[in-house]
Amino acid sequence: MSEILALSATAAAAAVAAGELDAGELFEAYRARAAADQLNAFVWVAERAPAAVAGPLGGVPLAVKDLFCTAGVPSQSGSRILEGYCPPYTATVVERLAAAGAPLLGKTNQDEFAMGSSTENSGFGPVRNPWDRGRVPGGSSGGSAAAVAARLAPWALGTDTGGSIRQPAALCGIVGLKPTYGAVSRYGMIAFASSLDQAGPLTRDVTDAALLYGSMVGARDPRDSTSLEFPGTIELPQRTDLAGVRIGVPVELSGEGIEPGVLRAFEAALELMRGLGASVEECALPHAPHALAAYYVLAPAEASSNLARFDGVRYGYRAAGAADLMEMYTRTRHDGFGPEVKRRIMLGTYALSSGYYDAYYGRAQRVRTKIAQDFAAAFGRFDFIATPTAPGVAFELGAKTADPLAMYLNDFCTVPMSLAGIPAISIPCGLAPPPGGGLELPVGLQLAGPAFSENALLEAAYALEQAIEFDGSAPNEA
Amino acid sequence: MGIDLEPVIGLEIHVQLATATKMFCGCALSFGEPPNTRTCPVCLGLPGALPVVNARAIHFGLMIGLALGCELAPRSIFHRKNYFYPDLPKGYQISQYDEPLCRGGSLAGVRIHRVHLEEDAAKLIHVGTSGRIHGSELSVVDFNRGGTPLVEIVTEPDLGSPGAAREWLELLRATLRALGVSDVNMEEGSLRADANVSLRPVGSTTLGTKTELKNMNSFRYLERGVAAEIERQRSIIEAGDEVVQETLHFDPSSGAITSLRSKEEAQDYRYFPEPDLVPIATTEAMLEAARAAMPELPAARAKRFEADLRLSAERAHQLAFRSELGDFFERALAAGAADPVTLANWVGVELVARTGEGDPAESAIEPSALAALVTMLAAQRVSVNAAREVLDVLVAQGGDPAAIVAERGLGAIEDTAGLEATVAKAIESDPAAAEQVRSGNPKAIGALVGAVMRETRGRADGAEVTRLIREALGLEAGED
Amino acid sequence: MIERDEVRHVARLARLQLSDEEVDRMAVELAGVLDHIATIAELDLDAVEPTSHVVAVENALRDDEPQPSLPREQALAGAPAVADDGFAVPSPQA
Secondary structure, three states: OHHHHHOOHHHHHHHHHOOOOOHHHHHHHHHHHHHOOOOOOEEEEOOOOOOOOOOOOOOOOEEEEOOEOEOOEOOOOOOHHHOOOOOOOOOHHHHHHHHOOOOEEEEEOOOHHHOOOOOOOOOOOOOOEOOEOOEOOOOOOHHHHHHHHOOOOOEEEEEEOOOOOHHHHHHHOOEEEEOOOOOOOOOOEOOOOOOOOEEEEEEOOHHHHHHHHHOOOOOOOOOOOOOOOOOOOOOOOOOOOOOOOEEEEEHHHOOOOOOHHHHHHHHHHHHHHHHOOOEEEEEOOOOHHHHHHHHHHHHHHHHHHHHHHOOOOOOOOOOOOOOOHHHHHHHHHHHHOOHHHHHHHHHHHHHHOOOOOHHHHHHHHHHHHHHHHHHHHHHHHOOEEEEEOOOOOOOEOOOOOOOHHHHHHHHOOOHHHHHHOOOEEEEEEEEEOOOOOOOOEEEEEEEEOOOOOHHHHHHHHHHHHHHHOOOOOOOOOO | OOOOEEEEEEEEEEEEOOOOEOOOOOOEOOOOOOOOOOOOOOOOOOOOOOOOEEHHHHHHHHHHHHHOOOEEOOEEOOEEEEOOOOOOOOOEEEEOOOOOOEEOOEEOOEEEEEEEEEEOOOEEEEOOOOOOOOOOOEEEEEOOOOOOEEEEEEEOOOEOOHHHHHHHHHHHHHHHHHHOOOOOOOOOOOEEEEEEEEEEEOOOOOOOOOEEEEEEOOHHHHHHHHHHHHHHHHHHHHOOOOOOOOEEEEEOOOOEEEEOOOHHHOOOOOOEEOOOOOOEEOOHHHHHHHHHOOOOOHHHHHHHHHHHHOOOHHHHHHHHHOHHHHHHHHHHHHOOOOOHHHHHHHHHHHHHHHHOOOOHHHOOOOHHHHHHHHHHHHOOOOOHHHHHHHHHHHHHHOOOHHHHHHHHOOOOOOOHHHHHHHHHHHHHHOHHHHHHHHOOOHHHHHHHHHHHHHHOOOOOOHHHHHHHHHHHOOOOOOOO | OOOHHHHHHHHHHOOOOOOHHHHHHHHHHHHHHHHHHHHHHHOOOOOOOOOOOOOOOOOOEEOOOOOOOOOHHHHHOOOOOEEOOEEEEEOOOO
């Protein structure tokens, strides 16, 4: 059994294709572990393996974040307002992956409506980091990340709006990829912030990420107006050196505000890159320090509108015994939404409201343009931008819940790439002790590239990954 | 008393487009289908669903813009209009805000402010006997209509009277109908009009405070509602008070005007660009397709009727601006009616008398049948009265006029001698009337004509009968 | 700073019921975030267009071809209250 679990998704898919491994046995191995989950990573687990589908993903079961609509299976986006809601249709990306041979293993826990960086905002309880159960796995895709890190799933789908794939990947010592905006269909993804949300893989290694991602992109989805055709196909990476690769390290995102242990691991990784032949230099992203502010206007603004449909009329929770329509609305939404969601709805409504639009939303949209321009200028001189993924290692449950702003600061290295719509990957680059001392915890390195540079990004990440030789064996007993 | 006030009226019109599917999803449009059978994740506002723009709705929008002489935007985008209501499944309506599809333009001297696309709300049905909003506990939502494509047309406040507003709206309706982009039926809700009404001193160029009269669902109610609101505002101003800007409802049965929304509920729609959609760039191909699809518009058609077919200005206008009449007329003409003017009169007077506001094409009469009837009339093979009787049958049951005439023995009386005998008999039977006529009371002839017509069962030609009576009485042929 | 009345007004726009205590807490929390956001007020952004659409795509249009609708039972499946084959709600008071 543990040999099965030790296989990477790519190796398992190859074994199934070669007839050496039975897809049903593979599914059952993971299903049993998922069902025995102690980390609260799963909110739903399949009861049995579905009928086998042949395809490049070889029958390797997939854990899917709760916010992806899966017909007939609860799709709650981590919220009580959708508790038990089963949609009549399935998200395009989940359909494509199932058709490529990755059956649905289970739905994973997340921050409510993808709002959060620790999964403590889930309506169904927090998820625990397999490296230290008293600590958070990151968020909002914390369930997916913990499941992969603890070998409860060979791979998982998450979503990234301001860092929600990359940051949990970093905190759990796994790989997470945020695509070029538009490359993956959003149809069937319960929305948080429409112009930022993207689905992406969370995997044990870069090769698995490439394999899964390859089946997520391709032709555009006619059901998602903002979806794009991906030029070419995604290749499995093979590169082992970085000769000729120019890496830019933005001063704004690699010093102030970052834990010393994280910086040390990051700089060691930069050294490795030099050893592989890359040139590594400082660069500037002058508007990066304002990215978080712009993000915390734009994302809540879009969310305040996207979440208006949760009104108790057609589905989900409705407060009982309301005297009139106004009370039905206000009590339903008061009861059904958690505090962080309510805060962001308030923030977003405020930013869009009469008299404030120009000062907040209008300006934030312009900051966004500036950030995109900053990256474009940087990519004129560099192939990739490198930063630590998160400013710290996994923090303790409850450590940052008192002050919303403290939680938001977890995203300051990842948000600029989201605003610019460019692809970015996080790979584990080492370990560091937490500020108060204690067992060492994973540190993630983020590489970002221009739009549609995923193949090059995966190659560079792979080369670095091979050199780092990160031991991903988290304490992964169930 | 006091200053002379003049009304200033602008219209805001919503037109449901006659596309096959909804604005942002592939659900077929509903015509009275059972509730909630034309929905999908998109138009139900299910979590995770996304809108996709209907290409044909853009095409129709561009055609409307061309017909109204608008500037067609090279680039337009959609915005979200955010508010909560049970008939609005997403909690926002996808509409257009400051980058609409069309701007400017005019129709019959009334300037167009803008034309834009949006989606219709669902239907909220109030459980309770009166079907009104107040006084019922429960409402039920049917999402079949939700998502139907709408074009909103907003005019400048260029209309000066209730009658002018009504006439202009009728002209707009005729134009849209000619385009084929909508059923434009006010009673069914595919054409909806709100009016913005204000008063100002005659000669002033500043606008007074305007009120908005919503949802008048017939031309008549629109005219009466606007007139009532003008009077209401006049009383307020003449009393020295100020008109309050508000949204109003006109009740046609009571004539009362009531406020629809209180000031505290003033809406803040928090418009922002729709992130789930991409901009519409009006390409040369799209413009070409819209131009190619343009039919002859009513004003041009009226001119052609006058110039080429010699119709009177009034008749030409009538047939051109009620496009269903114009269509029927031209089809009958093509089927071989001898004289366009007579045919036009028979369509515009006799046929309309029988089909009313409706489309004659929906009655049983075929255009070729009317053409044949008018030809028979011109050849005097049937009298006017008989022809009217034949028309009754054609409209009710269809058929062929010659066959109907034969069946019912309605053919014109060929036999002049027989007719003269009938005339003589009528004069004999009513000497009093005959004496009246002889002594110079022309109206008395009616009784004699009537008697002959009854005797001949309407087959005689009235003018011919009158002539024979006068001849028999030794009078000069005069006017009837 | 954000006034309590403003918080109540925004809560009403967002159809969120908030107790007095929640209003107070929200005022404090929002003020903190708004202070941070206020940094964007310092930037010179006049020469820049807002990014209203991230992907450089136009005219993502759909042919006007009918697609199957959901069967009514599926449409109503999640409904908290159903009446007359529709979604039942308390009547709006105009």
